[in-house]
Amino acid sequence: MAASLLLTILAALGTMADIEVIPYTPHITELSLEGKITTSTFALETPNCVFDNFANSSDIIWLVVTFSNVTGTFQNPPNPQRIPTYEDLYTTFSYMTMRSTLSQFPCSPGQSRRVLRVGNESVCKNDDGRTNCNSPLPSPGTYRVKFLVMNSTGARAETRWSAPIELRKAQAWQTVDTWPGRRSGDMIVITVILSVLCGVVTVGFLSTVCYECFKFWHHGPPESQEEPSPEPLQASRYNTHHIPPVPPMPPTPPAVDLPVA
Structure with a gap:
């Protein structure tokens, strides 16, 4: 062994x-x-x-x-x-x-x-x-x-x-520093500006939607107007080229008695 x-x-x-x-x-x-x-x-x-x-x-x-x-x-x-x-x-x-x-x-x-x-x-x-x-x-x-x-x-x-x-x-989530004071000043300014712009755009959009909805429900849909009747057809006046008017006929001469032979 x-x-x-x-x-x-x-x-x-x-x-x-x-x-x-x-x-x-x-x-x-x-x-x-x-x-x-x-x-x-x-x-x-x-x-x-x-x-x-x-x-x-x-x-x-x-x-x-x-x-x-x-x-x-x-x-x-x-x-x-x-x-x-x-x-x-x-x-x-x-x-x-x-x-x-x-x-x-x-x-x-x-x-x-x-x-x-x-x-x-x-x-x-x-x-x-x-x-x-x-x-x-x-x-x-x-x-x-x-x-x-x-x-x-x-x-x-x-x-x-x-x-x-x-x-x-792996870093424990409790140890992650989220305090804004640890961030740079430029990053904080950019974040604030973007947040304000997003807020302004959102408020403007919601205001426009609310205003349009208020107009629709308050005044109702626009009344339909009667369609105007079509104007009668008028023929266009046609002027021909210039033709002088016809002179009046001369009067009939008076009758004359002839002598008897």
Whole structure:
């Protein structure tokens, strides 16, 4: 019994001695973006071109997340079946997530804008079938992380541990300062002016609506006026071109008695 235990320990030590240390230290991204560290997540720099000389295309690259005070006692899993899951964080204070391959960390320049956000998956938090769930971190920490390269027989290479990472703490609502005296004078003036303008516009609108309603109910609708009868059609006078009037007929000459022969 003692001999078998000793052999197991020696085998484990031999396995640990064979693990290569990758000269890389994980760290928070240096990109200018909001939310690098939140109350339950943090964004790491993507380790592009880091594992090319230490991993094969069939190897799996894991991210190990632990509380900062247990990194000295963390032991790499001897095989993929012993990988600690997210639920183990509450018992062993560590877990492994972000299951990746060598192809996901290429040396392409365009990949430099990517980040690895730890704690970004909330949908698989209670899914026992997801052994690599990247669930939100439950407390501010502090945490430390490292990358671990594994094949079907165990760990092959690992990076150095990161510096301690502490998450942001949510501020209690009782401690939020709402006193106007803490605000700048310009902000107070702008707020007052906008409030007065909104009040004036609202009062004017309501006054107009009330006035129109009062006129309608007090005077009633306007009476319909009888339509004026159409004027009779008058023909236009037509003047022809100038024609001189006809002269009067001359009078009939008087009768003359002729002498009898």
